[in-house]
Amino acid sequence: MSHEANIPENTSALGWRLRAAAPYLAAVALFLLGLLALYHLLAPVDLHEVAAQVHATPWTVTGLALASTLAGYLCLAGYDWSALRYRGKSLPPPVVLSGGLMAYAFGNTLGLTPISGGAVRWRVYSGLGLDGYDIAAISTFTSVSFGVMTTLVGLGALALHPTALTAMIPVAPATIRVWALLAIAAIVVPLVWAAWGERAVTLGRFTLRAPRLSVLAGQVPISLGDLTFSALTLYLLLPDGAPGFFTFVAVFAAATMAGVISHVPGGIGVFEAIILAAMPAAMPPAQVAAALLLYRLIYYMVPFALALVTMALFEGWRLVGRPLPGSRLGRALALVEPGLRAVSPLAPLVLAAMTFGSGLWMSLSALLPPLTEAAETAETLFPLAFIEGSVLLSSTLGAALIVLSLGLLRRSAGAFWLTLAVMAGGIVVAMIPPSDYRQAATLALAILIMQPFRRAFHRKAVLTHAVLTPGGLAMLAIAATGFGFALFLAYKSTPYANELWWQFATDSRAPRALRASLLAGLTLGLGALVMLLRTPRYRPLPPSAEDLAAAGRIATASGHPDTMLVLTGDKSVMFSRDRRAFVMFAPSGRSWLAYGGPVGPPDAANEVAYDFAEAARNSGMAPVFYEIGPDDVTLMLALGMTLHKMGEAAEVALPGFSLDGPGRKRLRAAHARGLRDGLSLDLSAPPHDPALIAALREISDDWLAARNAREKGFSVGRFDPDWLDRWPVALVRQHGRIMAFANLLPTGDGQAATIDLMRHRHDAPPETMEFLFTALMLALKDRGYARFSLGMAPLSGLQPERSRRLWDRFGALIYRHGGSFYNFAGLRAFKEKFAPEWRPHYLAAPSRLPPLRPLADAARLIAGKPPNGRG
Incomplete structure (x- = not known):
């Protein structure tokens, strides 16, 4: 097979990449629109006033907001309890509580709750007897429950207070009330009717089985509590003059749904713009901005940080090999251990997010003027070289952390150690006058959190050989845009002139910020450029005799007889860097199809699976794993793949x-x-x-x-x-x-x-x-x-009545009525005679759509046709 036949033409590769990048482009566009709206809304705001308002917030108010946050997260964990009732499953409450809290603490902050939360649930619940259908149903139930109840609460509040959104909706209040009531009826009546008879509700091409009335009744207070407590957390932080709580709930629900729909991590920018726009004109924007900043810290960052610390402490305890103590605390830890243990594989994702946030904070703090009187005083006491040097170094190190976070996401060992070195350098820089002890302490805590997870970063890939995915490019674009937003917001009253770049003085903060932003932008751009230019393109070639011999030894030791098919020689073989594991695959159409999962020891197998997926995407192809078993499901989820059930294997x-x-x-x-x-x-x-x-x-x-x-x-x-x-x-x-x-x-x-x-x-x-x-x-x-x-x-x-997925419905239909071209049912009946154990097998593909194209590509390979489809 020639390389030229395996790589699609430029136009096809470009079209495939544009389709893959479309959601990320939309998220970046919505983020930019949110920032633009924020910039105009915050035009009269002075950052010093915002900082003063944050520091002036009473501890009693902060404590009440923290208590409200805790109550809200307990309600969030209740979603899983209710979803398990919906499925007719029963699991220990501590496991549900720990798994649910971890899923939401990470998912809310990352803005990827259906993905990261679903991955946590798979790891928790699959080990406790739940299958893929159950876990998918639980994730779907929680997402739909949140969306429906948030919409209903927002509509209910809007019906009570139709003037809540008049600043954004130019419609008469009476008309808004009528529309809200009609929308509530349109949602509630079919839902109650379906729940009464446990019927199914069809929304477009999706069909959802309504929960029983008892489950629905139990879900209502959970969803109400979730939205109420999250809204209350922000409401407590707002200054005097805020609208009534029920009026505010309508605004909060609208802002929350807009943030979710935008797919921007945490809804940043979109959520804030709607809240600011809906507040009464008499409310000082600086005080509202301070409340929003505190809300982000309390409702998102505090749970995220606590979950990170908890995960690190538990992983550290496991690392030293200490058994759980026999005390009451030890017994309590034993109860929640499945939930905590299940979160550990998410370490690369959440630590990458932590590193990205740390880098963003370091760079932004270098751009902003001193926000405390002590910092301003320190600037006048220390030499200019200290001040200029610390700002430029902080900006550069922060940008470096942002780039390194992409390497952590790829589980790169080099990125892990470089991140620790950069964070240590950040601590030193933070101690240079004017010192920022909070930044130094935060970076030190981040280093301690990362220590127990060093074994999770095992890939020996060269850091500059990273594949910059659309998601990675989107995050870099968001970071760079954030720099510009902070710069223009902080110095909007400073008249720009070219001379600003060359002004060096203790009080020349705008020129200093310009230089720092330029240096941070250059670091981001150069890091991304190096990643893009240094990415090696893997060329699929027929395996050599030496490759087949090495793959044969690995397959022989794997314990899975199907892996011996690597020796047919009709598939390319990609080895891990230490040649202890491999993926066998063949290009066809728009896909690189791997037969089965990676073969070899788990650490090397994970590494080569990542390499395979990245090499396929870098060549403009879709990575597809064909006919994988349950043992590879967790790895596929970590790779961001969607699982489509192909059938069941008999053993x-x-x-x-x-x-x-x-x-x-x-x-x-x-x-x-x-x-x-x-x-x-x-x-x-x-x-x-x-x-x-x-x-x-x-x-x-x-x-x-x-x-x-x-x-x-x-x-x-x-x-x-x-x-x-x-x-x-x-x-x-x-x-x-x-x-x-x-x-x-x-x-x-x-x-x-x-x-x-x-x-x-x-x-x-x-x-x-x-x-x-x-x-x-x-x-x-x-x-x-x-x-x-x-x-x-x-x-x-395939059980479409359980999964409600289009592919399962389509596949089940073929299974029942496709006997004229393949005896699906007869083959199953023949194998059933031997009383085997049936194990699900999947096709793992990047898209959530039915995998018709990958299956067509696989059919060409199995039929013995060449990759271009002729033969």
């Missing part, structure tokens, strides 16, 4: 397999009938006699001709003498004549096996293949094998 536990008992009556009868017809099973060990290979080729040609088929590839082997000569071959003979054969793929430890090619003569007895499977499993059992894989039953096990 038989051989120690308990026999032909005895009433449940095996049909197998026993078929096996006895085969023996009466003269069938017998032989296992031929490699290397095979050329005469045997010739006889097997005759059978294979007969089998292909009877089906008007040709050899396939990618997920199966081909009839090739060199391929067959690697493996034992099961032969079914009738009175000495070979009637059928199958080559066996065993694992290196002799514990598991599966079969690859299965072919028989057109005149073979009807029970031949059933006899082959039965006799082979009995023979492997006698040889000490523990597991035998019967392969996958495509599209079986």
Whole structure:
């Protein structure tokens, strides 16, 4: 396969990248619009006045806001409790509480609750007996409940106080009240009607099963408490002259929904602009801005910081290998341990967010003028070189942290250690007069938090070989825009002149900020440019003999017989940097299709999975993992993939397999009938006699001709003498004549096996293949094998009534009615005879849409067509 055939044309790659970047471009655009609105709303605001208002806030008010925040987060955790009732599941309350609190503490701040919160839930609940459908339903239930109840509360408050949004909606209050009441009725009536009979509600192409009335009644106070306490937190911080609380709730609900819809992390800019615009004109904007700043710190940053510290303490306790103490505290920790342990794999994401925020804070603090009297006094006492140098260094180090956060997200070991070094440098700079002890203490805490997670950053990738994804570019754009916003807001009254760049004086704060912003911008730009230019493009090539030998050794030790298909040679092989793990894949259409998950030890397997996904995206292709099992689900979620169920694979536990008992009556009868017809099973060990290979080729040609088929590839082997000569071959003979054969793929430890090619003569007895499977499993059992894989039953096990996903509905429809072109149900029924354990298998793709294109690309590969689709 040539490289030119694997990379799409420039126009196709550009179109694919633009479609992938569209959500991020929309988020950046909404963020810019929010900042523009904020800039105009804050035009009369002086930052010194905002800082003074923050410092003047009474501790009693701050304490009440913290208490309200705690109550709000407890209500948020109640969403999961209610969702479990909706699914008819029961889990220990401490696990639900810890998992829910962690999910929301991180998800609210990152602005990715459906993603990060769903990942936490998967890790918590999958280990406690819940399957993927249950966890997806819980995440959907919480998101829909939040959206519906926020809308209803906002509409209810608007109906009571229709003047709440008159500053933004030029409509008469009476008309607003009527519209609000009609909208409430349009939502509540169908919902109650559906809940009364547990019916389904269809919204466009999505169908949702309504909760029971008891679940709905329990969810109402939880959702009301969530919105009420979060609104109360901000309301307590507002100055005198604020509208009544119920009027404010309408404004708060509208701002919250706008922030969620914008997909900007935390709704920053969008949320604040709506709150400021809706406040009475008599309220001082500086005091409202101070309240919003405190609200962000209390409702978002405090829970995020507490969750980070809790996660670090727990991880540190695990790292030193100390058992949980037997005290009451120890027993309490044991109860919440599943929730805390489940959060640990999210460390790269949340630590990257912490680093990004730290860098943003360092850079912005360098741009802003001193906001305390002590800092202003210090500027007059110390030499100019100290002041100028500390500002420029702080700005540069902050920008460096922003760039390094992208490396942390990729689990880069180099980025981890560089981040620690830059933070340590930031502490030194923060201590240079005029000293910022709070910044130094915060950076020191960040270093301590990162220490227990150093093993999570195991990738040996060169830092400058990062792939700058649309999300990464969006975050850099947001950071750079934030610099400009802070600069213009802080010095909006300073007349600009070119001479400002060269003014050096103790009181020349605007020129200093200009130089600091330029240096920070250059650091961001150069960091991004180096990442983009130094990214190596991986060229898929046929594997060499040395590569196949190395991959074969890894596959043999993996314990999964399907991984031996790497030796077919029809797939490229990407190794981890230490060559302890690999991904086997082939380009087709717009996809790079990996067969199965990464193979090898977990740390090296995770590394090569990330490398594969990045290399595919860098080449303008979609990374797709085809036919992965449950063990790879967590890694796929970490890669940002969406799972689409392909079917279920059957695996038989051989120690308990026999032909005895009433449940095996049909197998026993078929096996006895085969023996009466003269069938017998032989296992031929490699290397095979050329005469045997010739006889097997005759059978294979007969089998292909009877089906008007040709050899396939990618997920199966081909009839090739060199391929067959690697493996034992099961032969079914009738009175000495070979009637059928199958080559066996065993694992290196002799514990598991599966079969690859299965072919028989057109005149073979009807029970031949059933006899082959039965006799082979009995023979492997006698040889000490523990597991035998019967392969996958495509599209079986899809449950659209539980998932409500379009793909599951489509796949289930094909499974039931697609017998004219493939006997899906018959294949499942055949394998069910052997009483296997069914394990779900998935296709992991970047898009949430039904995976029709990746499946079409996979079908071309399996059919043996070249990547461009011709052949």
